Amino acid sequence: MNVIEIEGLTKIYGNKKAVNNISFSVQKGEILGFLGPNGAGKSTTMNMLTGYISADGGSASVCGYNILSQPNEAKQKIGYLPEQPPLYFDMTVTEYLNFVYNLKKVTIDRKSHLIEVMKTVGLTEVKDRLIKNLSKGYKQRVGLAQALVGNPEVLILDEPTVGLDPVQIIEIRNVIKKLGKNRTIILSTHILQEVTAVCDRVVIINRGKIAASDTIQNLSGSSASGRFVLRVKGDEFQAKNILSEIAEIKSAEVLGIREKGSVDIIVEARDGADIREKVFNAFAEKNTPIIMNKPMEKTIEDVFVKVIGDTEAEQETEEMPVKRSLMEKLLRKGE
Amino acid sequence: MYAIFKKELRNYFLTPIGYVFMAPFIAFTAIYFVMMLNYQTVAMSYIFTSINTLCLFIVPVLTMQLFAEERNKKTEQLLITAPVNVSSIVLGKFFAALGVFLITLVVSLIFPIILFAMSTPSLSETITLYVGLILLWASFISVGVFISSLTESQVISAILTFAVLFVLYSVDSWTMSITSSFAKNIINILAVFTRYSDFEIGLISLSNGIYYLSFTFIFLFLTVRNIEKRRYS
Numbered sequence: 001m002n003v004i005e006i007e008g009l010t011k012i013y014g015n016k017k018a019v020n021n022i023s024f025s026v027q028k029g030e031i032l033g034f035l036g037p038n039g040a041g042k043s044t045t046m047n048m049l050t051g052y053i054s055a056d057g058g059s060a061s062v063c064g065y066n067i068l069s070q071p072n073e074a075k076q077k078i079g080y081l082p083e084q085p086p087l088y089f090d091m092t093v094t095e096y097l098n099f100v101y102n103l104k105k106v107t108i109d110r111k112s113h114l115i116e117v118m119k120t121v122g123l124t125e126v127k128d129r130l131i132k133n134l135s136k137g138y139k140q141r142v143g144l145a146q147a148l149v150g151n152p153e154v155l156i157l158d159e160p161t162v163g164l165d166p167v168q169i170i171e172i173r174n175v176i177k178k179l180g181k182n183r184t185i186i187l188s189t190h191i192l193q194e195v196t197a198v199c200d201r202v203v204i205i206n207r208g209k210i211a212a213s214d215t216i217q218n219l220s221g222s223s224a225s226g227r228f229v230l231r232v233k234g235d236e237f238q239a240k241n242i243l244s245e246i247a248e249i250k251s252a253e254v255l256g257i258r259e260k261g262s263v264d265i266i267v268e269a270r271d272g273a274d275i276r277e278k279v280f281n282a283f284a285e286k287n288t289p290i291i292m293n294k295p296m297e298k299t300i301e302d303v304f305v306k307v308i309g310d311t312e313a314e315q316e317t318e319e320m321p322v323k324r325s326l327m328e329k330l331l332r333k334g335e
Numbered sequence: 336m337y338a339i340f341k342k343e344l345r346n347y348f349l350t351p352i353g354y355v356f357m358a359p360f361i362a363f364t365a366i367y368f369v370m371m372l373n374y375q376t377v378a379m380s381y382i383f384t385s386i387n388t389l390c391l392f393i394v395p396v397l398t399m400q401l402f403a404e405e406r407n408k409k410t411e412q413l414l415i416t417a418p419v420n421v422s423s424i425v426l427g428k429f430f431a432a433l434g435v436f437l438i439t440l441v442v443s444l445i446f447p448i449i450l451f452a453m454s455t456p457s458l459s460e461t462i463t464l465y466v467g468l469i470l471l472w473a474s475f476i477s478v479g480v481f482i483s484s485l486t487e488s489q490v491i492s493a494i495l496t497f498a499v500l501f502v503l504y505s506v507d508s509w510t511m512s513i514t515s516s517f518a519k520n521i522i523n524i525l526a527v528f529t530r531y532s533d534f535e536i537g538l539i540s541l542s543n544g545i546y547y548l549s550f551t552f553i554f555l556f557l558t559v560r561n562i563e564k565r566r567y568s
Binding site: 047050051052053054071072073075076078080082084086087088089090099100102103104105146 | 337338339341342346349350408409410411412413414415416417418419420566567
């Protein structure tokens with residue numbers, strides 16, 4: 001069942017399409033990573049999805065409620081942490097969460113619910129402090145707590161770990177993972193490890209368009225991608241000799257010596273074939289032990305850079321005809 | 336609406352703003368009260384005619400941060416993405432500002448109470464005065480609420496509110512030098528203060544009541560439209 005449904009969403013600022021005809025959907029219980037370089041349109045999309053700004057085209061619905069025609073029903077289902085947490089600095093954490101509780105017209109028992117929310121994000125020890133006196137990490141947590149008030153089915157988190165220290169980042173990620181077990185979450189970020197650490201599926205957006213949308217495994221390829229690092233005993237000539245006997249090998253590049261008495265080699269198979277067994281047998285025959293065989297997965301970074309690069313290239317080819325015609329005009333003038 | 340009302344009212348008295356509004360009001364009421372006694376009269380209208388001038392300075396203080404601050408601190412996002420209508424956000428804030436004024440008014444009741452203890456002024460006239468005062472100040476506050484929704488800066492919001500209230504305040508003195516009846520009609524519509532003089536002589540008329548209420552309503556409506564419009568741009 002699709003909890004979030006976005007179809008042809010478009011937002012135009014001036015003559016620039018900040019978000020251009022975006023469509024995707026998120027299933028119940030899924031954690032979707034929303035990736036893209038700065039200014040790609042992530043926040044704009046999220047603001048439209050939560051009803052903060054209106055769309056110039058297309059539609060977005062949450063749990064079957066359209067955000068424009070049934071805004072209050074849809075908003076009731078959403079917990080939203082914007083890029084900058086919307087905090088009132090003159091309130092204490094408890095006062096603030098009480099305000100949010102009233103604002104969202106929550107019907108769950110107030111006291112136990114707020115205690116539970118504060119416990120989930122780790123705010124219990126600062127609950128009576130003024131928000132303005134909290135550190136950035138705690139402020140971010142208060143923002144997250146705010147989104148959790150009322151137990152919404154859908155969480156939309158815009159860069160939830162930005163500006164936190166490494167320990168806090170890991171803590172918040174764990175919180176998000178825990179929350180994701182019974183909620184649907186959209187998480188925007190430009191930190192790529194975060195996606196690998198937390199998300200089930202990724203939508204990459206660039207210049208307002210969707211550049212890629214798939215699970216992380218599919219995007220980065222399976223472990224048998226045909227490339228791996230071998231560490232074998234002996235010297236590089238021995239190793240290369242053995243490898244040259246295997247026909248499926250496309251290339252074998254010596255990396256160097258990392259461990260005494262052994263050599264590291266990157267092996268790449270033709271057409272991504274799985275040759276690990278063959279390699280093992282070949283080395284075993286020659287009584288040369290393989291100490292390590294580490295598959296080289298494409299990291300999400302590789303995918304991201306490639307996808308962004310591809311869309312940039314597409315954009316350029318799209319723009320080419322215009323440039324050419326301009327050039328032609330200029331040339332004709334010269335004649 | 337109630338959540339926002341409560342939050343704003345609390346905020347007024349957590350920050351100095353509420354007191355910055357109340358203190359001059361009470362102080363000037365006290366000064367004019369003493370002066371009134373010196374003139375050997377018990378007409379409360381004397382006090383409030385002078386106090387109304389004060390609104391130019393203290394209403395901007397009351398309303399300047401209502402929306403400007405929310406926009407500046409990006410907390411507006413929380414309000415708008417919450418399951419509440421924009422109109423209830425606006426009403427919540429308006430009633431909070433009006434609430435501060437009403438609390439101030441309740442405190443200032445001490446002066447009529449003293450009067451009633453010492454002498455026998457007309458009760459109905461005093462009540463009329465207070466009704467007029469509430470209607471008049473409600474319309475000023477609605478102007479301030481609207482202007483606060485126009486900008487992100489509290490300072491600009493306060494100065495603009497002052498300027499607009501100043502125009503409304505001085506507009507009926509312009510009628511002297513204007514001959515065009517059309518312009519006079521328009522000025523009559525804007526002359527918020529002029530209509531208050533009816534209340535001063537103890538007159539509650541339906542048309543004045545409707546005038547003030549619709550004046551307030553129009554500015555609150557404009558505020559809602561302005562916030563909605565910004566979401567579409």
